[in-house]
Amino acid sequence: MQPEWIETFLDLVETRSFNQTADRLGLTQSTVSARMAALEKRVGRRLFRRSRAGTALTTAGLTFEPHAREMRHLWTEALRTTLAAGNTALAMRVGLQIDLAGPRIGAWVTSFRELFPEAAFYIELDYSTQMCTDLLAGNLDLAVMFTPRPLPDLHFESIGEVRYRLVSSLGPQFADIDPARYIRGAYSAAFSRQHQRLLPQYDQAPLSCGQSSAVVGLLTALGGAGFVLEDEARMLVENHGFAHVKDAPGIAQTIYTAVHLRHRHSHASRRLISVIRNTLVP
Known part of the structure; x- marks a missing residue:
């Protein structure tokens, strides 16, 4: 075969x-x-x-x-772990949703290495769809993502959420926002559904982007208004003259972990998921 x-x-x-x-x-x-x-x-x-x-x-x-599917996963995993581990006892490949990595990657990886000091880690920043495909094929061991993809042989858990806040350089009220200068975040399917329900008047904005840090860069360069992660919204308010839009709702994004079904009870996966979950508790 x-x-x-x-x-x-x-x-x-x-x-x-x-x-x-x-x-x-x-x-x-x-x-x-x-x-x-x-x-x-x-x-x-x-x-x-x-x-x-x-x-x-x-x-x-x-x-x-x-x-x-099982044969492909086993073969890919066998090759990857054999080649990647080198002299270490364990090799783990972890995928992180791009928006989550910026403020958390340092703390997460530090905790990972404290848990498994003899392990080799590879960290991949990507989007949910590709991470699901990589998990199915055996190219990742664990992924942290926004959008579970209903594929066979994958196991998902909801572990917390992050929130996005609307900030503006145009003023602190909805009435101050010029729709032509609104930058629409397109961070996930769930985010887009909430955005369309809460702010249908801004859903056809002339500029949109799928990454919060990129929206921050656009807002810093161009001004205007847009939803970004809470930490990034605070930075724009404190350092770049933006204001929280006071009469705007926040938009929550659920965070999921995903593993192959074969690994849903593995000691390493459970410990890593516990670390990630604990950092998301308010």
Whole structure:
């Protein structure tokens, strides 16, 4: 059983198209077909049914899919931990939502290393969708994120929240804000839903951004108004002449941890999640 057969099979499960899988993996269609033929010969069953309507999994393919995901995860994890650990007893790869990393990464990593002084840590800053994909494939051990993605084999926990505050260089009231100078944060699906419900008049702002620190940079350079994380809002008020918009609601963002189902009860994962949760308690 070749690892590339499994990777190609799982990509084909997503795309349901030999052409799209070939494009995504940088292969020719004939190579994709040859890999699937070899895999089907090894399994002894047809895994895909091809027709004018597209490519669909057979009953055998549906049965094989969860085992293929597990094999990919185990293989990727085995290679990664063997190569990354070096002389350490444990190697951990942790993904952090970009907005959360700035004010917390130092304290979190310090606590991680105090818990596991003999471990090697790799910290990846990313967005929720990519971190979920990396967890599923075995490229991350733990992720802290805003948006759980409903993928098989992942386990999510809600561990706390952060809040965003509206600040403005134009004045402390809603009435002072010029919609043309409003910068809309697009930090997560949950944030966007709350924003649309609470401030529909600003939902079509001419400028938007998906990272709080970047919105801070834009506000500092351009002036105007926008929602940013509470700590960053305080910094803008104290150091850059901004004001909290007094009649604006705050917007809360739930924080989740995510691990592969295989690791949801592991000692290392539980200890790291406990550290992260404790830092989020008001």
